[in-house]
Amino acid sequence: xxxxxxxxxxxxxxxxxxxxxxxxxxxxxxxxxxxxxxxxxxxxxxxxxxxxxxxxxxxxxxxxxxxxxxxxxxxxxxxxxxxxxxxxxxxxxxxxxxxxxxxxxxxxxxxxxxxxxxxxxxxxxxxxxxxxxxxxxxxxxxxxxxxxxxxxxxxxxxxxxxxxxxxxxxxxxxxxxxxxxxxxxxxxxxxxxxxxxxxxxxxxxxxxxxxxxxxxxxxxxxxxxxxxxxxxxxxxxxxxxxxxxxxxxxxxxxxxxxxxxxxxxxxxxxxxxxxxx
Numbered sequence: 001x002x003x004x005x006x007x008x009x010x011x012x013x014x015x016x017x018x019x020x021x022x023x024x025x026x027x028x029x030x031x032x033x034x035x036x037x038x039x040x041x042x043x044x045x046x047x048x049x050x051x052x053x054x055x056x057x058x059x060x061x062x063x064x065x066x067x068x069x070x071x072x073x074x075x076x077x078x079x080x081x082x083x084x085x086x087x088x089x090x091x092x093x094x095x096x097x098x099x100x101x102x103x104x105x106x107x108x109x110x111x112x113x114x115x116x117x118x119x120x121x122x123x124x125x126x127x128x129x130x131x132x133x134x135x136x137x138x139x140x141x142x143x144x145x146x147x148x149x150x151x152x153x154x155x156x157x158x159x160x161x162x163x164x165x166x167x168x169x170x171x172x173x174x175x176x177x178x179x180x181x182x183x184x185x186x187x188x189x190x191x192x193x194x195x196x197x198x199x200x201x202x203x204x205x206x207x208x209x210x211x212x213x214x215x216x217x218x219x220x221x222x223x224x225x226x227x228x229x230x231x232x233x234x235x236x237x238x239x240x241x242x243x244x245x246x247x248x249x250x251x252x253x254x255x256x257x258x259x260x261x262x263x264x265x266x267x268x269x270x271x272x273x274x275x276x277x
Contacts, residue, residue, distance in 0.1 A: 003103050005086045005094040008112025012121040014087050021110060022085045029081035031097060034060040036072050036079075044075025062093060063100040073101055187259050189214045195258055196230055199251045200268070205243050207274045208233035217264060225262030226255070233272040244268045 006021050008014045018030050030037040035045040046068065048060040056065075063069040076084075084103065088094035091109060098106055112121065193212040201209045210231035217224040228251070234240065252263045 001081060001084065001104065002107050003084050003086060003098055003105070004108045004110065005088060005091075005098075005106050006110050006112065007088055007091055007094060008116075008121075010089050012112045013116050013123075014112055017112070017115060018085065018087060021115065025083065025085065025108075027081075027083040027085040029076075029079070029084045030087065031072075031084060031101070032087040034063065034068065036075050038075075038079045038081055043079050044072045061088075062096050069100045076101065076103075187261070192226065192228065192255060192259065192261075195255050196228060196251045196266075199254045200230060200232060200247050203243065203247050203250075205235050205238040206232050206247065207235045208272075210271055225264045227265045227267075228255070228263060229267045229269065231269050231271045233274055234270055236273055236275040240270060244270070 004025055004027060006014050006018060015032055018032060021027070022030055028039055031045075034048040036043050046060060048057040051057040051060050059065050060068065063072065086094045086097050086103075086106070088097060094106060094109070098104070192214045196212050197209050200206055210233065212231070213229040215227045215229075217227065230251070232247075234243065248266045248268055251268075252266050255261065255263050
């Protein structure tokens with residue numbers, strides 16, 4: 001494993017260009033603002049953008065808060081990246097990050113001035129300072145469980161035309177970069193229902209899955225997650241509370257893993273009990 005770095009002042013577009021730089025230099029992992037990203041997925045750490053003060057945000061970003069560096073080091077050992085791109089506001093900062101995470105010495109440092117024009121950096125600074133938009137270099141769908149309530153480009157349910165108003169949330173506004181390996185992802189409620197039906201119907205004591213309802217929790221026009229209700233018919237003989245709890249948990253994990261959406265509640269209603277003949 002080796003390490004490269006992208007350095008530039010805050011708000012000059014480092015996160016916006018991180019995926020492009022990583023792609024060009026064959027880096028399969030990125031460390032940015034306290035989180036570890038591997039192959040487009042957040043696999044460790046906690047974002048500095050969720051801290052309530054600037055001092056705590058800086059401490060989070062350089063991995064000096066208790067337990068943060070240990071968590072990310074464990075994630076690095078687990079996912080075994082080939083090359084890591086570290087983002088920082090200065091050469092001193094990226095060196096501190098690599099030291100805190102016990103990473104190899106930085107093999108190459110790329111400065112934002114080498115890959116972005118002055119006009120592009122000024123535009124990035126405008127969006128950061130005036131509109132409060134901060135980019136995390138992963139697809140929107142992957143951000144959802146980690147930044148619920150912070151997205152300005154929320155995942156919506158399509159088949160109907162939606163008019164999404166973007167909210168200003170200071171530096172807690174998070175958007176997806178233009179460049180993404182995954183592109184735009186839209187998921188309809190019918191997909192959620194099919195996932196729940198497939199998972200619940202695999203349970204040995206479930207003889208039939210009936211009506212499934214999916215409801216979205218909105219704050220304004222921002223989708224905050226899902227409430228799901230499912231009707232089932234069970235075969236006689238099992239401990240019903242244990243069966244239902246197991247099915248609920250499996251369905252919740254499957255929906256969150258496959259779609260990236262937050263599931264607040266899953267209710268399973270036993271409509272009938274089937275007695276084998």
